[in-house]
Amino acid sequence: MSENVLHLENVTMQFGGVVAVNDVSMDVNEGEIVALIGPNGAGKTTVFNVITGVYAPTNGRVSLRGRVIAEDHPRGKMRKMYAAGHLGEYPRSVNNTPDRITRLNMARTFQNIRLFKSMTVFDNVLVAKHMHLKANFFSTALxxxxxxxxxxxxxxxxxxxxxxxxxECDEIATSLPYGQQRRLEIARALSTNPSMLLLDEPAAGMNPQETEDLSAFIREIKDRFGLTVLLIEHDMNLVMDISDRIYVLNFGALIAEGTPAEIQSNPDVITAYLGVAEE
Amino acid sequence: MTNGKPAVRVKKLDRATLLTIIVIALVYVLAFVLEQVMPSTSMLFTVLKKGATYALVAVSMNLLNGFTGLFSLGQAGFMLIGAYTYAIFTIPVAQRLSVYQYYDGGLIQFSLPVLVAVALAGVFAALFAFLIGLPVLRLKSDYLAIATLGFAEIIRAIFQWDKIGLLTNGSNLLRLFPTFNDFNIRNAQGEVVLHLSTLVPFLITGVCVAFIVLLINSSFGRAFKAIRDDETAAEAMGINLARHKMLAFCTSSFFAGVGGAMLAMYANSVQAKSFTTAMTYEILLMVVIGGIGSITGSVMSSFLFVACSEWWLRFLDQEQVWNGWKVPLLRNGFRLVVFSVIIMAVVLFFRKGIMGTQELPDLFRKRRKLNGKEGGRS
Structure with a gap:
């Protein structure tokens, strides 16, 4: 098997009494395209935010290529409120800010496009190169x-x-059509030279044609840049089309894992998406 | 639309930039020539000197508020630090006893060259900014504004404290340090042979503003703008928020400190109680009137603002009689009423300010100007 890139171990994210992500363990291997799906409010974006350092997990561990990038256990008030398992297994406390995680070669896009509004297309991509800057402040400024x-x-x-x-490089970023803004956001993430790319609902708001282009585009950049991709998506055509493996999240917990064919026929997944028929 | 674009886009010295440089050079030549031929008591020079001082401070505030998106209101505090640093280090040793008359001549018994002291004024302001920035820069928007405003007030109070009077002369004036007029070159008889008292502040401001412009167009400037546009996205692009906010904050404060030193030179004396919150608001107004995110706008509006408040609207404060008819409303204080109305009108109807987010070279590029308007911020 190919090398493990991203590894989540018993990750729980609890906000007050609400368990947004409950004991999630998953793996993404080198060169894979893995999808994370689930109904609205299942906790997919929260998983992303834990991986990228926006939130510190309440309990559990995240590692990137064998290096622990986030690890924590419930502390303070949360110790009493904690409602998930594996307590005491993660004694260390490791935190990384999102910028440091990006510098570990893992870049992301956002569910609601977050381009730099006043900047041109060119500058949007150029600014992502800033983190690789070697010159110091004064020689750069001068x-x-x-x-x-x-x-x-x-x-x-x-x-x-x-x-x-x-x-389009001289256009203001937000003046682009929607599909191109998505593309630009991916380009901006690529500009940081990632080896792992996290896409948060890249097809949201796209029409079927644009979605089709997008799936070809994701495959193309994956091959060209040797990427490993983890994506959240609602559009099942896209997910089934490009994913090697799929994880399904419901009410914060993983309910299934497998290839697209396996997921499509999994009764738990169908129940989660369509609900249970009443007697 | 994009025909003929070079494959690699490296910024070159194009026609518009060249024109801009020529225009700026002409302004300097004009300032120099006018100073030689006109009487030095003319109101024009007061406006030019004070305008140059405020232009620097306004640009430094714009760097923070307009380009980095940090809404800080501590400018007067950093100017105060700059002004005091300059004054404390440049009062001639022989004069110290008369200035620090209640404190036995004060603690410091040496004086530094003027330009060294000006640079030191900036360094001290930046140092304070660093210390204050550590806790304060974690705050966002309004909270940051209130915290920095509070800092400026505290600094003002502390500098008037009797216990540190050996350094700051308590609440008394600091004076007798070199001023703008000391830049004039005199002959043995004490007559001025070459007037430089306007050109030197212009040069100091010019160098500082040039640095800020270069900074804004560098990779760090792009990172600052990215933070302004979307903090979360900037962080996700690997930009260390704490470090870059601190850099912007300290750089801005450095130039506010230099501006403070210039204000001391302009006013011939320094007293902590004159660095009020109202001063910060005045600078904020200049930034807003000029256009948040436009260096050119800040510079232009600073001169306009100073000219209006010190010169052009003066007549409103004096009772005037035309052909035996006494013009109504004109009396002491009416100037401020008119001034406020103008400001309100600007803020209400010209929200983008004089320049919006454009710079001087953009005015020479007609086509790009149109593009910017269509696709600009809504």
């Missing part, structure tokens, strides 16, 4: 790092060409 700046601009232009936005 433009003494011309070679580095030039390289950043070249790489940005190259990336825009790959994603097919080179003709």
């Amino acid at each position: 433009h003494l790092n011309a070679r580095e700046e030039r390289r950043m601009r070249e790489e940005t232009m190259e990336l825009l060409r790959i994603v097919g936005l080179e003709n």
Whole structure:
């Protein structure tokens, strides 16, 4: 089997008395496209936010290529309120801010597009190169790092060409059509040179044609950049089309895992999505 | 639309930028020439000197509020630190006994060259900003504004404290330090042979603003704008929020400190109680009138603002009689009424300010200007 990239172990996220994510363990392996699906409010985005460091997990551990990026256990008031299992198994407390996790080569996009509104398409992608900047504050401010700046601009232009936005590079980002904004957001994430990409509902609000283009696009960038992809999605056509494996979340807990074919025929999943027929 | 675009987009010195540089150079030449030919008592020079001072502070505030999206109201506090630092380190040793008359000549018994002291004024302001920024920059929007406002008030109170009078001269004036007029070159008889008292503040402001412009157009400037546009997304793009906010805060405060030193030179004396919250509001107004996110706008509105409040609207404060008809309403204080009405009108009807988010070179690029308007912020 290929190497493990992302590993979640008994991750629980509890807000007050609400258990948003309950004891979730999952694995994403090198080169896979894995989908995380589930009905609205199942806790998918919360899982993403735990992985990317927006939230510290209440209990559990997240590791990226064998390196623990988040680990915690209930503390303070939460110790009494804690409602899930595996207590005491994670004594350490490891926290990383989202920017540090991005610097560990894991980039993400957002469910509701979050582009830099006042900036051009070009600058949106260029700014993601900032984290790789080697020159210090003063030499950057005085433009003494011309070679580095030039390289950043070249790489940005190259990336825009790959994603097919080179003709729009001077437009203000938010003036693009919706589908292209999605594409731009993915390009911006790619600009940080990730090896793992997290996509939060990339097809939300797209029409069937755009969705089809998107799935081809995701496959293309995955091959070209050697990515491992974890995505949240509601659009089942897209999910079934591109995923190697699927995890299904319902009320914060995993209820199924498997290939698209297995998931489609899983009775628990069908119940979760469609409800139980009354007698 | 995008025909003929070079494959690699590296910023070059295009026509518009060149024109901008020429225009700015002409302004400097004009300031220099006017100063030689006009009487130095003219109101024009007061406005130019004070305008240059406020322009720097307004631009520094714009760097923070307009480009990084940190709504800070501590500008007067950092100016105070800058002004005091400058004054304390430049009063000639021989004069210290008369300035610090209640404190036996004060603690410091040396004085530094003017430009060193100006730089030091910025450094001290930035140092304070760093210390204050550690707790305060975790706050967002209004909370940050209130915290920084509170800081400025506290600083003002502390600097008037009797116990540190050896350094700050308590609540008494600091004076007799070199002012703008000391930049004039005099001959042996004490006559001015070359007037530089306007050109030097222009140069200081010019250098500082140029640095800020370069900064904003660098990778760090882009990161600042990214934080302004969307903090969460900026963080997800690997931008360390705490570090970059601190950088912007300290840089802005550095230049506010330099501005404070210039204000001391302009006013010939320093007293903590003059660095009020109202001063911060005035600067905020300049930024808003000029256009939040436009350096050019901040500079232009600073000069306009100072000219209006010090010069052009002065006549409103004096009773005037035309052909035996006494013009109604004109009396002491009426200037401020008119001024407030103008400001309200600007804020209500020209919310983007004079320049919006455009800069001087954009005015020379007609086509890009249109693009910007269509796709700009809504």
